[in-house]
Amino acid sequence: xxxxxxxxxxxxxxxxxxxxxxxxxxxxxxxxxxxxxxxxxxxxxxxxxxxxxxxxxxxxxxxxxxxxxxxxxxxxxxxxxxxxxxxxxxxxxxxxxxxxxxxxxxxxxxxxxxxxxxxxxxxxxxxxxxxxxxxxxxxxxxxxxxxxxxxxxxxxxxxxxxxxxxxxxxxxxxxxxxxxxxxxxxxxxxxxxxxxxxxxxxxxxxxxxxxxxxxxxxxxxxxxxxxxxxxxxxxxxxxxxxxxxxxxxxxxxxxxxxxxxxxxxxxxxxxxxxxxxxxxxxxxxxxxxxxxxxxxxxxxxxxxxxxxxxxxxxxxxxxxxxxxxxxxxxxxxxxxxxxxxxxxxxxxxxxxxxxxxxxxxxxxxxxxxxxxxxxxxxxxxxxxxxxxxxxxxxxxxxxxxxxxxxxxxxxxxxxxxxxxxxxxxxxxxxxxxxxxxxxxxxxxxxxxxxxxxxxxxxxxxxxxxxxxxxxxxxxxxxxxxxxxxxxxxxxxxxxxxxxxxxxxxxxxxxxxxxxxxxxxxxxxxxxxxxxxxxxxxxxxxxxxxxxxxxxxxxxxxxxxxxxxxxxxxxxxxxxxxxxxxxxxxxxxxxxxxxxxxxxxxxxxxxxxxxxxxxxxxxxxxxxxxxxxxxxxxxxxxxxxxxxxxxxxxxxxxxxxxxxxxxx
Ligand code: GAL
Numbered sequence: 001x002x003x004x005x006x007x008x009x010x011x012x013x014x015x016x017x018x019x020x021x022x023x024x025x026x027x028x029x030x031x032x033x034x035x036x037x038x039x040x041x042x043x044x045x046x047x048x049x050x051x052x053x054x055x056x057x058x059x060x061x062x063x064x065x066x067x068x069x070x071x072x073x074x075x076x077x078x079x080x081x082x083x084x085x086x087x088x089x090x091x092x093x094x095x096x097x098x099x100x101x102x103x104x105x106x107x108x109x110x111x112x113x114x115x116x117x118x119x120x121x122x123x124x125x126x127x128x129x130x131x132x133x134x135x136x137x138x139x140x141x142x143x144x145x146x147x148x149x150x151x152x153x154x155x156x157x158x159x160x161x162x163x164x165x166x167x168x169x170x171x172x173x174x175x176x177x178x179x180x181x182x183x184x185x186x187x188x189x190x191x192x193x194x195x196x197x198x199x200x201x202x203x204x205x206x207x208x209x210x211x212x213x214x215x216x217x218x219x220x221x222x223x224x225x226x227x228x229x230x231x232x233x234x235x236x237x238x239x240x241x242x243x244x245x246x247x248x249x250x251x252x253x254x255x256x257x258x259x260x261x262x263x264x265x266x267x268x269x270x271x272x273x274x275x276x277x278x279x280x281x282x283x284x285x286x287x288x289x290x291x292x293x294x295x296x297x298x299x300x301x302x303x304x305x306x307x308x309x310x311x312x313x314x315x316x317x318x319x320x321x322x323x324x325x326x327x328x329x330x331x332x333x334x335x336x337x338x339x340x341x342x343x344x345x346x347x348x349x350x351x352x353x354x355x356x357x358x359x360x361x362x363x364x365x366x367x368x369x370x371x372x373x374x375x376x377x378x379x380x381x382x383x384x385x386x387x388x389x390x391x392x393x394x395x396x397x398x399x400x401x402x403x404x405x406x407x408x409x410x411x412x413x414x415x416x417x418x419x420x421x422x423x424x425x426x427x428x429x430x431x432x433x434x435x436x437x438x439x440x441x442x443x444x445x446x447x448x449x450x451x452x453x454x455x456x457x458x459x460x461x462x463x464x465x466x467x468x469x470x471x472x473x474x475x476x477x478x479x480x481x482x483x484x485x486x487x488x489x490x491x492x493x494x495x496x497x498x499x500x501x502x503x504x505x506x507x508x509x510x511x512x513x514x515x516x517x518x519x520x521x522x523x524x525x526x527x528x529x530x531x532x533x534x535x536x537x538x539x540x541x542x543x544x545x546x547x548x549x550x551x552x553x554x555x556x557x558x559x560x561x562x563x564x565x566x567x568x569x570x571x572x573x574x575x576x577x578x579x580x581x582x583x584x585x586x587x588x589x590x591x592x593x594x595x596x597x598x599x600x601x602x603x604x605x606x607x608x609x610x611x612x613x614x615x616x617x618x619x620x621x622x623x624x625x626x627x628x629x630x631x632x633x634x635x636x637x638x639x640x641x642x643x644x645x646x647x648x649x650x651x652x653x654x655x656x657x658x659x660x661x662x663x
Contacts, residue, residue, distance in 0.1 A: 001240050001263055001264060001297075003297070003333075003379075003382040003383060004036075004073070004141065004333070004382075005379065006036050006375075006376065006379045007036070007328065007333060007334035007335075007375045007376075007378055007379055007381075007382070008036055008037040008073075008075075008141075008142075008299060008333050008334030008335075008336060009033075009034060009035055009036050009037065009334050009335055009336070009371070009372050009375045009376075010030070010035040010036060010037040010038045010039070010072070010334075010336055010337070010340065010354075011035075011038070011039065011302075011336050011337035011338060011339050011340040011353070011354050012038075012039045012040075012042055012302070012336075012337070012338045012339035012340065013026070013038035013039060013040050013063075013339070013340045013341075014040075014042075014043075014339060014340070014341070014343070015040070015059075015063050016044055016047050016059065017343055017346070018341070020062075022341075023062075023063070023066060026340065026341060026355075027066060027067075027069075027070045027072075029355060029360055029365075030070065030072055030340070031070055031071070031072075032360075032369060033354065033365070033368050033369045033372045034369065034372025034373055034375065034376050035072055035340075035354075035372065036071075036072060036073060036334070037072065037073045037074070037075055037141060037142070037334065037336065038067055038072055038073075038074055038075065038340065039074075039075040039077060039144055039301070039336065040060070040063055040064070040067075040074055040075070040076055040077065041060060041076055041077045041078075041079055041130075042077040042079060042081065042082075042144065042147050043079055043081065043082040043109060043147070044060070044077075044079045045079035045080065045082055045083060045084050045087075045126060046082075046084035046085065046086075047059070048060065048079060048126065048129075048130075049084065049125075049126055049129070050084070050086075051086055052086070052087075052090070052122075053125065055129055057129075057133055060134075061133075064076070064134065064137050064139045064140070065139075067139045068137070068138050068139035072139070073139055073140070073141035073142075074137070074139040074140050074141060074142075075141060075142040075143075075144050075336075076130065076134055076137075076140055076142075076143060076144065077143075077144040077145070077146075077147065078123070078126065078127045078130060078143070078144070078145050078146060078228055078232075079126065080112070080123040080126065080127070080145075080146045080224075080228070081109055081110055081112075081146050081147035081148070082109040082110070082111075082147075083106070083111060083112050083119065083122065085106045087118075087119075087122055088105070088106045088111060089106075090118075091116065091118035091119065091122075093113070093116055093118065093155070093156075093157065094112060094113050094116035094118045094119040094122075094157075095111055095112070095113060096110075096111060096112065096113045096151050096152070096153035096155070097113070097153055097154050097155030097158075098152075098154060099152075099154045099197070099198065099199050099200050100199075100200045101154075101199065101200065103155070108347065109147075110150075110151045111151075112151060113151075113153040113155055113157050113158065114149075114151065114153065114217075114220050114221050114224050115153065115155075115157035115158045115160070115161040115220055116155075116157045117157070120224065120227070123224065123227075123228065124227055124228065124231065127145075127228045127231050127232065128231055131231050131232050131234075131235035131236075132235065135232070135235035135236035135239065136235075136236055140236075140239055141239070142239065142240055142241075142242060142264070142299075143229075143232045143239055143240070143241040143242070144242060144243065144244065144266070144301070145225050145228045145229060145232070145241060145242070145243040146224070146225065146228070146243050147243075147244060148244055148245070148246040148252075148268060149221040149224075149225065149243060149245075149246075149252060149253050150221075150246055150250070150252030150253065152217055152252075153197075153217075154196075154197040154198070154199050155197075158197050158217075158220075159195075159196050159197055161216070161220055162195065162196075162197055162213065162216050163192045163193070163195055165216045165219060165220070166192070166195065166212065166216075167192065169212070173189055173190065173191075173192065176189065176195075177189060179208060179485040179487075180206055180208040180209055180212075180485065181206070181208060181485075181487060182206070184206075187206065197213055198210050198213050204405055204406055205404075205405070207401065207404040207406045207486040208485045208486045208487070210400070210403075210404050211397065211400055211401050211404070211485075211486050214397075214400040215254070215397070215400075217252075217253075218252070218253040218254045218257060218258075218396075219257070221252075221253055222253065222257065222258050222261065225243055225258070225261065226261055229241045229261065240263035240264050241262065241263050242262050242263060242264045242265070242266040242299070242301075243262065243266065244266045244267065244268050244301040244302060245258075245265070245266065245267045245268065245289075245292075246268055247267050247268065247269060247285050247288065247289075248269075248270055248271075248272065249272065249415060251396045251399055251400075253396075254396045254397065255288075255292040255396070256292065256396070256436040256438070258292075259292045259293050259294065262293070264293070264296070264297065264298060264299055264333070265289050265290075265292045265293035265296070265298040265299070266289075266298065266299045266300075266301040267285060267288070267289040267298065267299075267300060267301060268301055268302035268303070268338070269281070269282060269285040269286075269300060269302070269303050269327075270302075270303065270304060270308070270311055270312045271285075271312065271313070272311060272312070272313065273313060274313040274314065274316075275316075275619070276600050276619055278313060278315075278319070278323070279319075279322065279323065279326065279600075279602065279617070279619045280419075280422075280423050280426055281419075282303075282323045282326045282327065283326050283330065283422075283426055283602065284419055284422045284423075284426075286300070286326060286327045286329075286330035286331070286332065287330055287422065287431070287432045287433070287434060288394060288434050289327075289330075289331075289332070290330055290331040290332075290386060290433075291394070291433050291434035291435065292434075295331070295385070295386070295433070296331075297331055297332070297333045297382060298331055298332055298333065299332055299333045299334060299336065300324070300327040300328075300332040300334070300335050300336055301336050302336060302337060302338040303323065303324070303327075303335070303336070303337055303338070304337065304338065304351070304352050305320050305337060305352045305353060305354055305356070305364050305367075305368065306320075306352035306356075306364060307352060308350070308351055308352060309350075312352070316652070317363065317367065317652070318367070318652040318653070320364070320367045320368065320371060321367060321370060321371045321374065321654060322617045322618075322619060322652070322654055324371055324375075325374070325615060325617055325654050325656070326602060326604075326615075326617055328375070328378060328381065328615075329386075329602075329604035329606070329615035329617070330386055330431070330604060331386045333382060334375060335371065335375065337353070337354050338351065338353075339351065339353050339354070340353060340354050340355060341353055341354075341355045342355065342356050342357045344357070352364070354368045355368075374639065374654075374656075377638050377639060377656075378638065378656060381606060381613055381656075383608055384606040384607055384608045384611065384613055385606060385607060385608065386431060386604065386605075386606050387431060387604075387605040387606060387607055388431050388432065388433040388444060389430050389431060389444065389445065389446075390425050390430045390431075390432050390433070390444060390445070390446040390447075390448070391432065391433045391434070391435050391441065391442050391444045391446065391447045391448070392418065392421055392422060392425070392432050392433075392434050392435070392447070392448045392449075392450065393434070393435055393436075393437050393447070393448070393449045393450070393452055394418055394434040394435070394436070395436070395437050395452055395454065397454050397484075398414055398437075398451065398452055398453040398454045399414040399415065401453050401454050401482065401486050402414045402451070402453050404486070408478075408481070408508050408510060409508070409510030409533065409534065411510065411511075411512075411513055411533040411534070412451065412453070412478055412533070412534070413533075414451055414453070417450045417451040417476065417478075417576070418450050418451070420450070420579065420582065421448045421450045421476070421582065423579065424579055424582050424583045424586055425448070425586065426602070427579075427583070427597075427599070428583065428586065428587065429597040429603055430446075431604055431605070435447070437449075437452060437454075437455070437456075437459040437462070438456075438458070438459065439462070440462050440465065440466075441462050441463065441465070441466035441471065444471075445471065445472060446471070446472050446474070446586070446589060447463075447466055447471055447472070447473050447474070448474045448475075448476070448586070449463065449473065449474070449475045449476065449479055450476045450479070451476055451477065451478040451479060452475070452478075452479040452480065453478055453479070453481050453482055454481075454482055454483065454484055454486065455479060455480045455481070455482070455483070455489075455494075455495065455496040455497060456483055456484040456496070457483070457496060459496070460480070460496040460497055460500065463475070463497065463500060463570075464500045464565065466568070467500065467565040467566060467568040467569060467570045468565055468566030468567065468568060469566065469567060469568065470566070470567035470568045471568045472568055472569050472571070472589045473500075473565075473568065473569065473570045473571065474571040474572075474573065474585060474586065474589055475494065475497055475501060475570065475571065475572050475573070476572075476573045476576075476582075477494075477534050477535075477536065477573060477574050477575055477576060478494075478534065479494050479497060480493065480494030480495040480496040480497035480498070480501075481493055481494060481495050482495070483496070491504075492504040492505055492506060492539075493505035493508060493536065494572070497572075498541075500565065500570050501543060501561065501563065501570050501571075501572040502540065502541045502542040502543030502561065502563035502570070502572075503538050503539065503540055503541060503543050503558070503561050503572050503574075504538070504539045504541060505536040505537060505538050505539070505574065506537045506538075506539055507536070507537045508534070508536055509534075509535045509536060509537060509553060509554065510533065510534055510535075511531065511532055511533050511534060511535060513532045513533050516532065516552070517530045517531065517532045518530065518531050518535050518549050518550075518551055518552035518554075518575065519549070519550040519551050519552070520547050520548070520549060520550065520559045520560070520575065520577060520581055521547060521548060521550040522546065522547045522584070523545060523546060523547065523548070527550075528547050528560075528577065528580070528581035528584050529577050529578040529579075529580045529581030529582075529584075530577075530578055530581075531559075531575035531576045531577055531578070531581075532576065532578075533576045534575050534576045535549065535552060535553075535554060535559075535574065535575040536554075536574040536575065537553070537554050537557060538554070538557055538558045538559070538561070538572075538574050540558050540561055542563055543558075543561035543562060543563035543570075543572070544561060544562050544563065545558040545560075545561055546560045546561060546562050546571070546585075546588070547559045547560035547581075547585075549575075558574070559573075559574055559575055559577075560572065560573050560574070560577075560585055561574075562589075569589070571585065571589055573585055597629065598620065598624055598628055598629075599620060600618070600619040600620035600621075601616065601617070601618050601619065601620055601624050601628075601629070601649075602615075602616075602617040602619060603615065603616055603617075603629060607661050608661070609661070610660060610661055611658065611659070611660060611661055612632070612635070612658075612659055612660065612661045612662060613656065613657065613658050614629075614631060614635065614644075614656070614657040614659075615654070615655075615656050616629060616631075616647075616649050616654065616655045616656075616657070617654050618649045618650065618651060618652060618653050618654065619652075620651060621651050622651055623648050623649060623650050623651060624648075624649050625647060625648050625649075626643070626644045626645050626646065626647035626648075626657075627645065631644030631645070631647060631657060632644045632657075632659050632660075632662060633645040634659050634660060635657040635658060635659025635660075636657065636658060636659060637655050637656065637657050638656045638657070638658055639656070640655075644657050644659065
């Protein structure tokens with residue numbers, strides 16, 4: 001996909017919520033802010049098709065023409081995330097059903113059953129109508145299918161589709177019964193029709209059943225996406241197609257399995273923290289988005305300009321710019337927001353926007369304009385590559401498996417564990433590539449595998465190959481425990497990875513975070529930190545002890561180990577060490593490179609054959625200089641023209657330097 005002439009900057013634009021005279025003001029202010037892309041029509045189905053097969057496109061024609069006349073491109077959505085009330089009344093079976101058997105009703109959005117034939121048919125009808133009318137509109141730059149796929153449904157349509165999916169996966173009931181361990185509690189299936197979605201049941205559900213249903217739903221939604229994508233592509237193969245992944249404390253679909261079907265990965269990012277933690281969450285999501293697409297350019301499709309209850313914490317002045325640049329630095333084709341103009345009514349009337357209720361004379365709009373001007377100078381960064389220096393395995397299936405009620409501890413928090421590893425590397429100035437456990441590991445010097453609860457034999461082989469070939473592998477607690485069907489690997493933990501790591505845990509010893517903590521010290525007695533949720537009684541086979549438990553039930557026993565494997569090494573961290581201790585492990589793992597950055601300063605490098613770009617985001621309270629960061633003397637800051645040597649980035653500020661590539 002060729003790079004657009006400028007970075008994409010803008011947001012969801014809902015002119016359908018406003019009288020037409022407001023549209024002219026929108027255009028004037030968008031131009032003032034430097035907006036280059038507006039996302040239109042995301043929830044406009046009831047307005048575009050007020051009754052079955054009757055369309056009212058005139059208003060959308062005017063919107064697209066107006067955008068084009070003002071030099072702004074359109075990211076045109078298919079509105080299938082919000083079926084009209086007439087549709088759900090005509091097809092009540094197309095409404096989602098919860099696990100408790102409650103059929104939801106319209107009145108909000110996302111009231112669809114992705115498996116319902118009527119919904120599928122209606123989705124394709126509106127998609128076809130949009131494709132026929134707009135596929136060659138000069139404003140059209142990007143198709144945006146649906147919005148944040150993720151509505152679960154447990155009704156009869158889902159049951160039928162689930163059975164078909166299971167037949168495809170297992171072939172025979174005997175194989176399924178074995179994979180799901182249905183011998184337990186006498187749950188053997190003797191006919192496919194006996195299998196339901198994991199609806200509310202009397203006591204604990206089967207973890208393998210839960211896990212496969214999540215896999216199935218992700219595939220079912222992907223099928224819905226692909227059917228629309230095919231229509232849009234056929235109408236004009238030159239316009240890229242995407243959908244926006246939701247990402248936060250939940251992961252409704254498996255982006256590894258979707259990414260190849262998207263021309264451009266797009267992601268919505270709403271951190272639930274403030275300050276440095278929010279900056280880190282942006283960097284974390286951005287590294288994931290780039291990695292899902294295998295390093296291809298991607299797009300930050302949505303973020304907020306400010307406060308939204310518990311979901312998005314307030315932003316301090318300067319954070320709109322810093323957070324956006326963190327994404328651009330990490331490969332986003334721009335920075336988009338939800339939404340352009342704040343709504344006065346409706347469910348999201350208090351959602352922050354680029355143009356707040358207050359109007360254009362607001363600090364938020366001023367910062368938005370500043371961001372637009374800055375992005376306007378960065379178009380050429382699109383042709384450079386993000387420099388990565390460490391890899392982390394990220395696995396939505398392990399995350400789903402760890403949401404089952406049948407676990408060795410209720411305190412195993414997958415997202416927290418992966419975020420922690422990323423945070424420690426981020427603070428060490430490293431840029432992380434995430435990798436799927438289902439493919440060979442990348443050629444990067446360090447690979448961290450946090451809490452990979454599900455580890456298939458194939459994944460264990462990929463990890464062993466990585467170490468054999470010279471990589472430094474660091475595996476953390478809880479990994480290797482179960483296979484792809486959530487069945488425990490017998491013989492001692494960490495199951496599938498025991499031989500590779502040269503250790504064998506005789507027992508897990510979960511800690512109660514409200515009362516317990518165990519101390520870990522290096523072999524020289526140096527204090528490394530504490531663990532509060534998890535520890536293990538570890539026997540060492542051929543590994544070397546690097547750190548030990550200093551107190552608690554396993555005082556004196558190994559806590560962290562290392563073993564040479566081929567040309568590389570394999571480390572094991574048997575407890576949930578806090579950041580400082582994990583930092584020691586990762587720096588002692590012998591990794592060189594990275595940028596030694598002052599605290600709270602984020603530095604990302606991008607390069608091309610001849611050039612290097614350096615993004616410096618100062619999230620801290622004091623200034624940072626080019627000398628502090630070892631910046632090349634001959635590089636120049638893009639806006640100010642100041643040299644790398646003379647650069648001073650004030651507290652809260654940003655700088656983007658461009659210079660010749662260093663050998
Ligand atoms: C996203 C969604 C938007 C808007 C936004 C609010 O999840 O795609 O439509 O609701 O959240 O933060």
